[in-house]
Amino acid sequence: xxxxxxxxxxxxxxxxxxxxxxxxxxRIADKVxxxxxxxxxxxxxxxxxxxxRGWLASAWPKEYGGAAWDAVQRNIFEEEACRAGAPRVVPFxxxxxxxxxxxxxxxxxxxxxxxxxxxxxDWWCQGYxxxxxxxxxxxxxxxAVREGDHYIVNGQKTWTTLGQHxxxxxxxxxxxxxxxxxxxxxxxxxxMATPGIEVRPIILLDGEHEVNEIFFDDVKVxxxxxxGEENKGWTYAKYLLTHERTGTAGIGFSTEGxxxxxxxxxxxxKRGRPLAEDPLFAARMAKIExxxxxxxxxxxxxxxxxxxxxxxxxxxxMMKVKGTVIRQAINDLARRALGPHALPFVSEALDAGYxxxxxxxxxxxxVAADYFNNRKLSIFAGSNEIQxxxxxxxxxx
Amino acid sequence: xxxxxxxxxRMLADMxxxxxxxxxxxxxxxxxxxxxxxxxxxxxxxFAELGLIGxxxxxxxxxxxxxxxxxxxxxxxxxxxxVVEPMLANLVAGKLVELAGSAEQKMLxxxxxxxETLLAFAHSEPESHYDxxxxxxxxxxxxxxxxxxxxxxxxxxGDSADLLVVSARVSGDVADEExxxxxxxxxxxxxxxxxxxxxVDGGRVxxxxxxxxxxxxxxxxxxxxxxxxxxxxxxxxxxxSAEALGAMQVATEMTLxxxxxxxxxxxxxxxxxxxxxxxxxxxxxxxxxxxxxINAAGHLExxxxxxxxxxxxxxxxxxxxxxxxxEETIQMHGGIGMTWEYALxxxxxxxxxxxxxxxxxxxxxxxxxxxxxx
Ligand SMILES: Cc1cc2nc3c(=O)[nH]c(=O)nc-3n(C[C@H](O)[C@H](O)[C@H](O)COP(=O)(O)OP(=O)(O)OC[C@H]3O[C@@H](n4cnc5c(N)ncnc54)[C@H](O)[C@@H]3O)c2cc1C
Numbered sequence: 001x002x003x004x005x006x007x008x009x010x011x012x013x014x015x016x017x018x019x020x021x022x023x024x025x026x027r028i029a030d031k032v033x034x035x036x037x038x039x040x041x042x043x044x045x046x047x048x049x050x051x052x053r054g055w056l057a058s059a060w061p062k063e064y065g066g067a068a069w070d071a072v073q074r075n076i077f078e079e080e081a082c083r084a085g086a087p088r089v090v091p092f093x094x095x096x097x098x099x100x101x102x103x104x105x106x107x108x109x110x111x112x113x114x115x116x117x118x119x120x121x122d123w124w125c126q127g128y129x130x131x132x133x134x135x136x137x138x139x140x141x142x143x144a145v146r147e148g149d150h151y152i153v154n155g156q157k158t159w160t161t162l163g164q165h166x167x168x169x170x171x172x173x174x175x176x177x178x179x180x181x182x183x184x185x186x187x188x189x190x191x192m193a194t195p196g197i198e199v200r201p202i203i204l205l206d207g208e209h210e211v212n213e214i215f216f217d218d219v220k221v222x223x224x225x226x227x228g229e230e231n232k233g234w235t236y237a238k239y240l241l242t243h244e245r246t247g248t249a250g251i252g253f254s255t256e257g258x259x260x261x262x263x264x265x266x267x268x269x270k271r272g273r274p275l276a277e278d279p280l281f282a283a284r285m286a287k288i289e290x291x292x293x294x295x296x297x298x299x300x301x302x303x304x305x306x307x308x309x310x311x312x313x314x315x316x317x318m319m320k321v322k323g324t325v326i327r328q329a330i331n332d333l334a335r336r337a338l339g340p341h342a343l344p345f346v347s348e349a350l351d352a353g354y355x356x357x358x359x360x361x362x363x364x365x366x367v368a369a370d371y372f373n374n375r376k377l378s379i380f381a382g383s384n385e386i387q388x389x390x391x392x393x394x395x396x397x
Numbered sequence: 398x399x400x401x402x403x404x405x406x407r408m409l410a411d412m413x414x415x416x417x418x419x420x421x422x423x424x425x426x427x428x429x430x431x432x433x434x435x436x437x438x439x440x441x442x443x444f445a446e447l448g449l450i451g452x453x454x455x456x457x458x459x460x461x462x463x464x465x466x467x468x469x470x471x472x473x474x475x476x477x478x479x480v481v482e483p484m485l486a487n488l489v490a491g492k493l494v495e496l497a498g499s500a501e502q503k504m505l506x507x508x509x510x511x512x513e514t515l516l517a518f519a520h521s522e523p524e525s526h527y528d529x530x531x532x533x534x535x536x537x538x539x540x541x542x543x544x545x546x547x548x549x550x551x552x553x554x555g556d557s558a559d560l561l562v563v564s565a566r567v568s569g570d571v572a573d574e575e576x577x578x579x580x581x582x583x584x585x586x587x588x589x590x591x592x593x594x595x596x597v598d599g600g601r602v603x604x605x606x607x608x609x610x611x612x613x614x615x616x617x618x619x620x621x622x623x624x625x626x627x628x629x630x631x632x633x634x635x636x637x638s639a640e641a642l643g644a645m646q647v648a649t650e651m652t653l654x655x656x657x658x659x660x661x662x663x664x665x666x667x668x669x670x671x672x673x674x675x676x677x678x679x680x681x682x683x684x685x686x687x688x689x690x691i692n693a694a695g696h697l698e699x700x701x702x703x704x705x706x707x708x709x710x711x712x713x714x715x716x717x718x719x720x721x722x723x724e725e726t727i728q729m730h731g732g733i734g735m736t737w738e739y740a741l742x743x744x745x746x747x748x749x750x751x752x753x754x755x756x757x758x759x760x761x762x763x764x765x766x767x768x769x770x771x
Contacts, residue, residue, distance in 0.1 A: 134731050136661035159732050204735050205742035206597075211732075269524040271531070271572060280759045335749075339526040340551035342753045344604075345597035359594045359604045360523070360550060368597040372746060375727050376735055383731065385671055 003297070005076070013076050020084040023049050027352075029085035035366035037208075037350045038087055040165045044120050046087050051118050057094050064102065064114050071303040075251070082252030083259075090162065093117035093124035097170050100187065100236050104228035113189070127157040127171035127190075127214060128237070135386050137172070138181040138234065142216060144173040144188055146223070151175075151188065153196075153219040159380070163199055163212035166192050172233050187233035189225040196220070204376075206369040207347050241316070241382070248316050248381075249299045249323035254292050257330040261285065264337045264363055275337055284336075288329050295322055314394045317387040324377040324384065331371040342368045400691065402470065409452055409462070410470045416447060417478035423740040426479050426599070434557040435593075435601030436482040444482060445512025453488045453636075458495050458506040465697030468632060469639040469690055476643025479740075479747055481599055483515060483554035485754075488636055490516035490562045492629035493579055497619030502581070505560070517558035519549040519582075519605050520626065527756040529626055530574045534607060536565035542613040543567075543580065545588075548606055553754070555603025556593025558584055563607065564622060579618035579625065586610055598750040599743065624701075631708045634755045635694050638715040641751045642690055645683050645719065648726045648744040652676065655730055666729075675725055682718040689714045702768060709756075709764035716758030719748040 005013065028042050050056040051065075058074050060066020069077065081088075089095070098117060101110050116122040133140040142155025153173060163169065169190050176184030190197070196219040201209045228236055265276035265285060275281050302319060305311040335342050341360040348354055349365050358365060378384040402410065420440070429437040444450055452467050454460025462468075468488070475484060491509050494502055494516070508514035525531035534547025545565050555561065561582045569576030584591055588610035591603045619625060656667030656676060666672055693711035696704050723745035727734035734741055752758060 129732070132660075134661060136663075139661070139663075203737040205727075205737055205746065207737060268526065270526045271528055272524075275526070278759075280763070336752075336757060336759075338753075339757070340521050340753055341523075343551050343596040343598070343600070343750060344594045344602055346594060359592060359602075368750070372597070372742070372749075375724065376732075378728060379731055379735065383728075385669070388671075 005072075009072060009076065012073055013080060016077050016080045017084075019053060019055075020080060020086060023053070024084055024086050025049075028087060031352050032085040032087055034363075035350070035370055036352050040123075043087055043090055044123075047089065047120055050089070051120070056089065056118055057098065058089075059095070060098060060102070060114075064098075064110065065118050071306050072300070075299070075303055078252040079255060080252075082256040085256075090123070092126050092161075092166075092170075093122065096126055096240060097124050097189075100170075100227060100240055103239060104187075104232075104236050108224075109189075109227065122167045123162075123165050125160050125163040125166035125169050127160055127163075127169040129159045130156055131158050135383055137237075138185065140172055140174060140185065142171065142173050144175050144186060144221065146175070149223050151221045151223060151226070153188070153190065153216045153221055155216050157214045157216075158211075159202070160199075160212045160214050161210060163192075163214055164201065164209065168192055169214065170227075172237060175230050175233075182234040184231055185233040185237075186230050187227040187236045188221060189227065190216075190219065190221050194219050194221065204373060206373045208369075208373065210373075249295060249319040250327050250377075251292070251296050251299050251323070254295075254323070254327050254330060257327060257334070258285075258289060258292060260363075261288075261330055261334045261337065264334055264361075264367075267361060267363070268337050268339065268341075270339075281333075281337070284333055288326060288333065291322075291326050291329075295319075295326060298322070312394070314391045317382070317390045317394075320382065321384045321387045321391075327377055328371075328374055331367075331374045335368050335371040338364050338367055345369055402466070406466060406470050409448075409467070410474060412447055413449060413471055413474035414477075416443070416449075417474055417480065421478040421480060423479070423743065426481060426743075430481045430595075430599040435554070435595065435599075436557070441482050441515075442512050444484070445510065450484070450487065450512060451510045453484070454491060454495055454506055454510060458503050459510050460506070463495070465632075465635050465694030468636045468697075469694045472636040472639035473643040476640035476645075476747075477647050479599065479644065479743055481601075483517070483557065485633060485636055485640070486517045486554035486558070487515060489553075489629050489633040490518040490558075492632045493518060493562050493618060493622075493625055494581075496628055497579060497622065497625045502618060505581075514559045515554070515557060516560055516562060517552055517555045517603070518629070519552045519555055519561045519563045519603075521549060521551050523548055523550045527760040528572060529630065530577065530623060531572050532564050532566045532577050533571045534563070534565040536567045536578055536580065538567075539611065542611065542615075543578075543617070545580065545582065545607045545610040545612060548604075550602075550604050552603045552605055554601055555605055556591055556601055558603075560584070561589075561605070562618065564626065565607075574623040575621060577622045577626070578620075579622045580612050581616040581618060582607075582610060582612055586612070596750065598746040600750075627701075627705070630755055631693075631697060631704055634708045634712050635690070635697055637751055637754055638686070638690050638693070638711050641715045641719050641748055642683070642686055644744045644748050644751075645679075645686065645722045648722055648741060648748065649676070649679050649683065651741050651744075652679075652726045652729050655733075659731075672729055675729065679722055679725055682721055686711075686715055686718045706765060706768045709761040709768065712756055713758050713761040713765060716752040716761065719751055720758075723748040 055067050057066035058069045062068045130140050144151040144153045171188050173188050175186040196217040198215040200213045202211045266274045268275040270278050302315045341364040344359045451460045452462040455463040537544045563580045563582045567578045588608040590606040659666045689711045693707040696707040727745050
């Protein structure tokens with residue numbers, strides 16, 4: 001047992017730190033740290049900076065322009081990037097579509113799409129969920145009917161994150177009603193500029209436009225845009241879920257969130273003393289810190305197992321549940337720490353250019369809204385109930 | 398023992414229920430909340446006409462209620478409609494006048510009850526957290542009266558009041574219970590600067606700077622004010638907890654409906670035992686909150702210790718149950734529970750933010766411990 005990173009890993013960490021210090025634009029890091037809105041341009045700019053260094057696609061093999069980092073390296077990068085205030089890498093193209101293309105797509109598809117993901121030509125979004133198909137994804141109804149050398153797509157996707165920016169969407173569509181529902185699903189790439197597609201915003205409880213509904217009305221998609229074989233899409237989607245283990249725990253976010261919470265608790269006063277010194281509040285914070293310290297090690301244990309091929313399929317479900325519960329608990333405490341200052345909320349103040357002096361402490365404005373927004377963490381990417389079902393099922397219950 | 402409502406209160410409750418049901422759909426609520434003042438003057442006028450404001454005050458000041466159960470009945474219904482009109486602000490500020498005002502000052506309440514004058518209580522300060530005795534704002538004696546200097550923050554509806562009740566220190570240290578005074582201050586007076594701001598749950602607060610505001614002697618409300626503030630807050634806590642109870646009921650009803658209609662995996666999601674248990678858990682806890690509300694409402698007119706113990710017990714319990722209901726009802730709805738267009742998350746937000754008014758869970762558990770030891 002050795003709890004520390006080895007020399008090589010430490011050297012890697014220093015390299016990452018130096019890079020972030022040098023190349024992460026202060027303007028963008030400032031927004032992230034102040035929990036302000038990021039524009040599409042901010043995200044694209046950060047992608048380009050990472051890509052220049054060859055670090056955008058950290059998990060891709062070198063032949064496709066990736067960094068080919070192992071799980072521990074990716075974990076180190078995530079921790080350092082969160083600490084520095086880097087925006088997260090938008091996962092849809094890099095982390096979700098690309099591995100599927102590499103594993104199941106044609107070489108033409110890889111050659112065409114992968115470079116465009118790297119250089120920012122295409123912004124991808126994920127079209128899985130539908131109004132009637134959330135946890136029960138296999139019941140999806142959007143159809144793709146083959147007509148000559150095209151599919152004609154009809155139906156509706158929903159909850160599409162950042163779909164308002166997207167050039168392309170990868171969809172699970174129904175190509176057959178034979179057999180089990182899982183057996184009639186195909187994986188299709190659709191150009192968002194195709195006639196018949198309509199994107200409508202969904203505003204979330206905090207007032208933000210983050211997700212969308214996407215309607216497909218007789219949308220013509222060339223058959224070349226099918227990934228792999230027809231009716232095998234479910235297998236491809238599952239492949240992704242079981243292969244993506246790093247990052248599900250969100251340790252970097254929690255670590256940064258905890259640091260921010262501590263700053264708030266130190267600045268907030270209760271009876272003239274920092275709230276951080278209040279026994280009740282300190283106990284609440286300490287509990288989270290204990291949980292996070294344990295989860296950090298669980299995460300590293302899982303990563304090691306994953307690298308040696310010994311990971312249990314239940315691991316990623318466990319990391320998802322505990323990771324999100326901890327992140328949400330941190331948001332919850334930050335909100336509590338503010339006391340009455342949690343109430344005021346000026347939405348416009350989330351934009352970087354906002355110049356009015358803050359109402360209350362300058363860190364207060366986004367905190368409650370962020371707590372509400374992050375209720376999503378236990379709902380999406382497989383709800384925590386579904387993850388627990390999986391864990392039990394894998395253990396024979 | 399009798400847990401049924403008197404006929405008068407039943408009528409009051411029915412009236413409030415009908416009003417909320419007929420006039421206060423969620424779209425109207427959002428419209429009122431988004432307006433400049435954050436509520437509708439028209440609705441406020443109707444509240445006055447219906448006697449809902451009068452129900453908050455005693456007969457000697459022109460009201461026809463004012464007991465714990467009157468407050469509970471009215472605010473529970475307001476909570477069901479997520480009403481944004483400044484009832485809570487006027488209740489608390491009005492109670493201060495009712496409790497400590499001179500005969501002449503109490504006349505003011507007729508106008509409050511009639512819907513013509515709006516009050517707000519400017520008490521909370523940037524560093525007070527939830528400590529009731531924390532008053533750094535100073536009142537300095539002058540020849541003609543007092544000069545007030547300080548900063549009040551997150552003042553509920555402090556940006557729309559016609560008259561502010563301001564707490565300020567005439568003597569002692571910043572957190573002493575002794576030496577706090579109350580003043581009626583014109584928000585348009587020289588030296589008063591107010592910045593209004595929306596709250597995350599659809600309300601409004603004011604950030605109020607008092608820069609050497611000159612007030613005359615006769616605007617002081619009573620003498621030593623701490624006990625008055627505590628008692629007015631007790632009424633506020635009963636009211637806001639009843640509001641929470643109303644909101645919890647709607648949130649769980651919406652969730653029950655959803656559990657019965659939303660299908661995944663070929664069955665209604667209400668068939669999944671984990672959701673059944675969690676729904677049941679909420680109902681159990683809501684009944685606890687209701688009983689705690691009855692305890693506190695029934696003791697609102699009791700002596701200090703009994704009153705305050707029950708009030709703090711209530712606020713702690715409502716903090717815990719509100720948190721549970723807010724998080725669980727969103728979770729059980731899945732993505733739909735996260736959307737602005739759907740009413741549920743607005744109930745969840747209000748429930749959450751109620752814990753940030755009049756002291757949170759932790760503040761009140763400390764009070765319960767202190768009051769139990771005493
Ligand atoms: C902010 C946000 C962003 C999203 N982004 C995307 C995206 O980019 N692309 C995309 O395709 N999707 C996206 N989603 C959709 C997300 O994946 C779904 O919300 C999720 O799968 C849950 O589905 P649902 O919302 O339909 O809830 P439902 O499946 O209807 O679930 C409702 C409740 O029932 C519970 N439940 C369901 N089945 C069971 C069961 N068998 N046992 C016990 N409990 C159960 C759930 O856990 C939940 O509590 C996003 C969602 C959100 C909120």
